[in-house]
Amino acid sequence: MSTAVIDALPEASAQPSRVNYLNASYGIRSWLLTTDHKRIALLYLSSITLMFFVGGAFAVLMRLHLIQPQGALVEPDTYNKLFTLHGVIMIFFFLIPSIPATLGNFLVPMMVGARDLAFPRLNLLSWYIYAIGAIFTLYATISGGVDTGWTFYPPYSSTFSHTQVVPVALGVFITGFSSILTGLNFVVTIHKMRAPGLTWFRLPLFIWAIYATSIIMILGTPVVAITIFLLGLERLLHVGIFDPKIGGDPVLFQHLFWFYSHPAVYIMILPGLGVMSELVTCFSRKRIFGYSFVAFSSMAIAVISFLVWGHHMFVTGQSVYAGLIFSVLSFLVAIPSAVKVFNWTATLYKGSISYQAPMLYALGFIGLFTMGGLTGLFLASLATDVHLNGTYFIVAHFHYIMVGGAVMAYLGGIHFWWPKITGRMYPDGWARFAALVIFVGFNLTFFPQFIIGYLGMPRRYAVYPPEFQVLNVMSSAGASILGVGYLIPLIYLIWSMRYGPAAGPNPWQAKGLEWETPSPPPTENFEEIPVVTEEAYDYAAPHTGVARG
Amino acid sequence: MADLAAHGVHPPGFAHQFEDMEQQRDAGSLGMWVFLVTEIMFFGGLFASYIIYRALDLRAFETGSRLLDIRFGAANTAVLIGSSLTMALAIRSAQVGKPKSQIIFYLIMTMILGALFLGLKFTFEWRHDYVEHLVPGFGFAYKGPFAHGVELFFCFYFFMTGLHALHMIVGLGILTVLTIMASRGRFTEQYYAPLEISGLYWHFVDIVWIFLFPLLYLIGGRYVLGGN
């Protein structure tokens, strides 16, 4: 039979007036001292949204500046700070926490049938650590900024830069612990707190993805932490770990840095891949095609991701043989991602497909992620990477995956679970319109960058030769459209929190334990812990006794 | 199974996100192991860098290593191993239901040994190195051969032992909290998970030192017959 029925609302238009996690207590202390994973998810949602728009503002300034070859807006020093802070903020303070800390925190306990994560107070501490790290970074931003690039390569960052390297490095170092503790919490929760009957292979694929992401967070983040720590010490004490003048090796920094930062990009995309499985199944009302293949591909990506860092360093003068090894492994890491794309596509076959906003984001994701991933092959290829490294081709490649992929998956997930999180529905027409604007704006911004990259325009250039102007202007035009596109959901989502129609427990008729609770859920999630007897995404089973939303 | 109404059923120290004490114990234990894995990776970055530089500049690192006082290193090793023993005895006392005074005794012994370790390190070894101008960034001035490499060695020496010492200080804090909990009678035969979990942490810090000691102090080629 189906999972235990928790709550059957008599009608869809019930106002969310009963006690739920949002109204269970009032006042700022009840939020700042909460241990409820759902409230902590919302704390994260507000802070990362803020950081997204700060990082986005820097991107807008950069693209405006680049409409002219000699720079239209700022001095080169300022431009160098803009791209550095854009990278630092977007990567460490938006992308890495985005899905895990918001959707993960909210959903992991619910999807495994638990009342909270294993360590709720640690969860709150994670948020405070994140906030402190963010404050350091924002302080550094307003007190002069930093101009080393988010990659902080020495000797420039350790010895030559005159900017606020140490505060930003400290901010990133501190925030890393937030990541580590969140990953730890997820791993323990998934291992130890699954509801009765919920075996590993009945878990939603979102959980598999979060689990794989957590493994990477746990193993990788400490290495970048110690690397940044060493860099900070070198800068403060003028000792020479990476300084060639004292026998230090600047390339060692790159090895240590990329040992984390490559797996980090999988931290940024794996959760989105998990969201995708949830969206594609729900909006085709069909179980996922090849469940175990999708589950194992997440684990394969997590493992192989630790073995490919050298592909960022093909032109540093490292041995040709090292290059070969990193190249072949980098090709291999693409295969599990391809397998996922094929499985999602096959899930659509003979499905019953509807096109609400979350599905539009999912479909956009598949296309853009495929392109972004395939352009990775150009970079895994040694011969072409020599030409493309350090150019706009790389910038286009990673933005296709991070923005065309991760951000779209994030938005798709936010739109999908919004009714569960807030108990309200947003206007789907506006949502679909925004998805379209974002898709168009995104492609116009980043596709031209593939071309100027191959033509030879290096990245991190505040000024550039005039023959690259046309494509730069196209890119900047796209960026303005993209910027508008991101503002639209901000507006209607906030609007919906107050004025949106009430959403029932399961407006999408999705499968999953989280959909068997009221919207918004009560603080303890479930009155009784459910007993699971179904496979994941068992859309072929008769509808559970949950009212239609 | 969990029943939210019947509170009195659960022992003190039960956290309500769990279904029962067994799940709570399992989760706490797994959590500490996962945390220790992150610590291995944290120290691992330092160890890896140290090993790489040592391979690139063996002579300098051997020279630096020989400037360390092996007597203090050995004494500290014995002190730490002793403290792991007293920690294990504290846990064992709780496990077999001994009176809280015994648990407290062993916890305090562990703290004394830990403090002794830190005392030997800071007031003898580090102070001596400072006086000899061997602290990079604080008046480093070494006149012998391979001066640059020796400075790099000492960078690593201080970073690695310093990070380790920081973890020891945190450990002393944890032990203080445990001692207070023990004095309030919180630990029984059924419930001593915080002791066990903290014991894992303390043993880990000990093991890091077991690696540090040979890597820093013992492989300076001092004991090679006929070596330079």
Next chain:
Amino acid sequence: MTEIMQTGLGLLAAIQEGIPIRPPAASSIAEGVDRLHFFLTGITLFFTAVIFAIIFYFMVKYRRRSEDERPADIEGSLPLEVVWTVIPTLLVAVVFVWASSLYFENSRPPSASMEIFVIGKQWMWHLQHPEGPREINELHVPVNVPVKLTMTSEDVIHDFYIPAFRVKKDAVPGRYTSLWFQATKLGTYHLFCAQYCGADHAEMIGWVYVMTPSDYAAWLSGGARGEPMAQAGEKLFNRLGCATCHLPDGTGKGPSLVGLYGKQEKLRSGEMKLVDETLIRQAIVTPNSFLLPNYAPVMPTFQGLINEEQVLQLIAYVKSLGPEERKANSK
């Protein structure tokens, strides 16, 4: 407003001319790299199009027509999974082999390469021809002659990039890296720094001039001529007092440097080391970091007393004392 109009017109003009999608192919490897690149572009566009098409087809064919419809309950298909795992794996294997063999060829300079030395320094490129001429942000080379660049940096990591030749390599302080190319078309091509290096990173650019051999010879001997590197190196060798210890017969405090370059030397530890640019630089900058049998470690360091350019001049002098350059490992 007028700027917007101007860029708009520029855009139309470019579209009319055809927006270029690749830089000039001006070196012996450029066409090979481009072929691989266009193959990969084809694969990318093909698979993206295929996925898009299939999805679009399914989107239309299987759109939800009624709330009650029951989609098929398909768990998966092992044969299909195998097929779509094996085929991409084979495809990437092919690309890997192709790309790696190109890369191998492109990373070994032919033995008869002409050598030029490059020093990156915030924020300009110093180029030094062994015959004497020095250039800043400009590189003159003859066409159809293999050229090997040996590079380092005075300060931070830079990167020497000539898009038209499809070559790029970091210039790292404290070590030598190298790249080689053979220019195949006369003309003028961009030179960029491609590793962010601080405030004027975007200004660290220049031009490469590919000339006919006769024009190159004329350029080499005319105009502003510096001293040949080996000659400058010899002067330094005497001025800095190297000659007092490094007597030619080996009886001085330091070993003789005659005939040393390119040899394998035995260290005190028994290890054999090739005497190449890297080892000589190491000896000058961090002497006593390796010990020789029969000589005490008394050499003073010259770090901070001479710059990278002068180190290269000294190396050129040592080279001039010895046998022809053996095939040292190229990096």
